[in-house]
């Protein structure tokens with residue numbers, strides 16, 4: 001029996017999300033789980049979907065990819081989830097390609113095809129409105145709705161000890177938070193004798209910064225153009241802050257690090273910012289990048305000449321079922337105060353959440369049902 005769903009729907013590129021009732025979500029197919037979302041985070045990538053990914057000839061689409069909720073049904077072959085389980089959804093991976101099979105679902109060879117998607121891999125749509133298809137497979141979940149159909153392999157069970165009061169913090173772990181924290185803990189791995197520049201202190205950057213503080217990195221430099229965010233960065237462990245409009249940013253970083261940073265992490269995707277970060281690296285220093293913007297180019301000469309490294313990072317190189325529970329443990333120990341990034345909004349107020357995020361007022365907006 002189809003489930004009647006209400007969801008924020010985008011009908012045109014750069015449009016406004018419209019809350020629509022009466023969308024019909026089909027029954028879970030083999031390997032899928034019907035999830036009633038209790039909350040969803042808003043990630044910058046949802047705005048990329050609205051502004052860049054969504055095309056004029058697309059059907060109306062539901063975006064959102066930081067959903068958490070409760071299992072309401074399972075499709076054929078699903079044995080590891082049952083009705084009533086609390087779950088967190090993360091990015092989709094195919095499970096069958098070489099990188100998935102070697103334990104790196106974040107580098108799934110089909111990552112872009114199955115995450116930036118409206119329909120299932122076989123072309124079928126999970127949802128319809130008055131008989132017409134509705135895009136409902138974004139990151140395998142489309143969490144800007146009351147319910148979604150999510151592949152079991154992309155779900156993580158919520159640990160029993162997580163209280164209902166904290167459930168609204170869980171969704172962002174599935175994308176923005178694991179991306180930033182994983183970039184530091186899984187990829188760059190700076191230690192107590194190292195330094196790191198975190199460029200852009202939105203949800204991803206601040207998650208990286210908290211992970212660097214939890215790793216006892218001695219010099220943590222936050223760079224942003226929004227002063228309130230730099231203040232929050234200091235509260236979360238930044239030892240230095242630099243305004244991204246300053247002319248002498250590279251000199252400030254060199255001074256704070258005694259000649260150059262051992263690590264840098266960029267979340268802005270802005271080409272001149274990337275070039276400055278490379279200049280601010282020490283010999284052999286390493287830059288991780290997660291942001292994406294059109295025209296994102298980088299001169300490799302100063303990379304090669306000083307033996308530096310630049311690495312693209314997807315989803316923090318996280319295996320969600322392993323890494324998300326670890327981050328929750330880190331928060332439980334008091335060393336990952338995720339709640340300081342989050343502001344909640346009633347589910348209906350997606351557009352308010354977007355404008356507060358865009359203006360810099362809110363770091364991580366979470367819509368709560």
Ligand SMILES: NC(=O)c1ccc[n+]([C@@H]2O[C@H](COP(=O)([O-])OP(=O)(O)OC[C@H]3O[C@@H](n4cnc5c(N)ncnc54)[C@H](O)[C@@H]3O)[C@@H](O)[C@H]2O)c1
Nearest residue numbers: 044045179200201202203204224225244290291292314315
């Ligand atoms: N690679 C991945 O797997 C992955 C996953 C999640 C998000 N992302 C991407 O990561 C990026 C960051 O996401 P977010 O949710 O933290 O976004 P955000 O908009 O909250 O954060 C970006 C921050 O960069 C700052 N900024 C902008 N221009 C700047 C400049 N010139 N100098 C210094 N700071 C500047 C902004 O003020 C903001 O605080 C986005 O591009 C998003 O699409 C990538």
Ligand SMILES: [Zn+2]
Nearest residue numbers: 094097100108
């Ligand atoms: Zn794969």
Ligand SMILES: [Zn+2]
Nearest residue numbers: 043045175176
């Ligand atoms: Zn995201």
